[in-house]
Amino acid sequence: MIDGGGPRLGPARRQEAIAEQILARGDITAGELAELFQVSLMTIHRDLNELERQGLVRKLRGGVTAQPSSVFESNVSFRERSMRAEKEAIAARAAELVEPGMAVMLDDSTTSLALARRLEALAPLTVVTNFLTTIELVAGMPGIRLIALGGDYDVLHNSFLGVSCTDAIAALQADLCFVSTSAVTGGYAYHQEQHIVPVKRAMLASATRSVLLADHTKLTRTALYRVARLQAFDRVIVDAGAAPEALQELDQLTRSLDVAALLPPEAP
Template sequence: MSQPAELSVRQRAIVDQLQQHGFIATVDLAEEFGVSDMTIRRDAKRIAEAGHARVVHGGISPTHVSGHSAFFAARAREHAEGKRRIAAACIRLLSDRDVILLDAGTTTYEIANALPSSFRGTVITNSLPAVYRTRQLPAARVIGLGGELLKDSQAFVGPMPIQALQGLRASIAFIGISGVGEGGCFIEREHERDIKLAAMAATDRIVVVATHDKMVRSALAHLAQFSEIDYLVTDAEPPADVRKQLESAGTELIVASERLDRSLHPVSSPARLLR
């Protein structure tokens, strides 16, 4: 979307965030930019006048649909900085022509946001927001898996995406989870388990992504043992027992710290790069 010159630097930054995250609360923008709510409301009015957004109750939304539901946008704002650091670390695992499989979820969506415009590979995904985001990459091939759309999480599920995956092969898959604990990785929704397992079966390398709040958290459905995944990428040092389990399983741990140039801290056990 073109941005008129009369928008300020801060206003252009707000427009960029809207395209990535959908609805943004006024109070969050005021805190991020260190200005008053009134200043942000004036910014929002100017951005709306320029045709880039709509002013809504409590915040601002993009004028163009970006594949987000209100639930998804709210979840995306939780631990947003940690998710961005995780995404940056995941990008370092890629070449510019990889075939990548992106699971649905807000952390994996940040990986879609982090893909550079020079990426010339293929993105396979069951995430509606990831489809919207990656279609903006000029040289990338995007394959949407289709299926039944879950309105809140914006994920496609059911037999259709699973059948589609049976004829595809990715070089690396990024899988979102809800919890890490004794026995491996867990998810909240059992009906998303089959599509995640199908994605894991259709790739050479499996990368599980999880923010620090999901460490030692119980969830409904068991997804995988640590020995079944190649990498776990998180944004803070996990508890000692989790690190020990990863080392025993031969799974590589990547901690995406605040200093991205120091963000990769693998355990000593080598990853199983090819299955």
Template sequence: MLARRRQEVILDRVRAEGSVRVSDLVEHLGVSDMTVRRDIAELSRQGLVDRVHGGATSSQRRSSEEPGFAAKSSMQRTEKQAIGRLAASLVQPGAAVAISAGTTTVEVARALVDVADLTVVTNSPPVAEILYDPSRRDRTVVLSGGIRTPSDALVGPVAVRSLESLHVDHLFLGVHGISLRAGLTTPNLVEGDTDRALITAAESVVVVADSTKWGVVGLATIATLDEIDVLVTDSGLDPVARQVLAEYAGEVLYAPSEETL
């Protein structure tokens, strides 16, 4: 297959799915890892895709664009799993935690399954589904009400009111984007209000976000960088972002890649 045709296939996949992994393209196209990376580099040079660690994402994201939960679940899966495990290690038995909606926070929930005596507050039906187990008498799961968004979050006045009187030890917060100018952002105005209610309820705010979120700006700001107590991300974060976050966030933890496990 000629390079031009390969690049057309890659671009079609990115436009349809929002992102694509190098490993999936190697299998689909039947070419080497290096060939796929050269094709992605060329598409990036033309401004058609954004290069990210392990693949490519659409370069035409709008600040109000809200990818669906299924689409986001396919992006940076390995990184999100590592981030989830590291973030969950911050939780001690007997804690009360809040978990916002998102595909990375789902990985936090999966990593918390074996932690004893937890109280979990969430506006994410998938998180509640993972952690609710009627046989676990030591675990309480509280699911907020609200209107369901494309990213599978329960948001709005009902969700905010249900969170206003609660107090938790840790909030695990997923975000659409992180930048120095805009802070933590979401493409959904109403979800921003709900996330701020979660922040107010938490003693410690733990943001879980893979490195591709850096530089992405959504429509609404949730919080500024100096409101982050702990950021858990992956080792793909670039040096400039590391320097900025080291200055503003309370603590930054880097989840190990597969190669270092």
């Protein structure tokens, strides 16, 4: 039992604990959750309905998941926990493209967030982003001028989207734009959700150079909406975990391909 035999959790605290379980495991059945929290299946389904309404999880028949699908993106908290080493390797390679004095545009991906953590060392910079997590991170960095893109707040992505956001992007011209997408296949970058696509396209159109950041799991996924041709990006950066045949195909379909080696683990 999740609370070790103590008093049962109230609804809000139980839902928070359920979300933590789902994010840690990726997916779980309703029956397993009912046993863990010592409540009825009906109660668990009410909790899951609320978590789904908040965009934290996605209900399946008999269970729930934080994993992405071809038409649903995963919650930002789950994405931050996944493929960390690969994202750090890609971010390290991407940071080599950034020079002091540049205006850098970052999308609402957790891969671009890994890059954002490295930008203080490259200041002075102007950073443009719609990702609230990056906004909060960069706002405290000395030497960084922050332009926060507003719009309609989306809780699932913790970012600002919509017409107000794309209009704000169109008024700017960045030196470098870094974006990530949900899937890369057949010469195109894809995303599962339609309302995300216009923002990424606007960023690509408002930058002198653009870079696609994609860990190797993106090369085996499918998604519904085309964002752009791979040829639209000046550079594509993937990690060394990609299969040789996938790298060979990408090399033929991209203008410039970088393969980032995984970084050695930090000393304790």
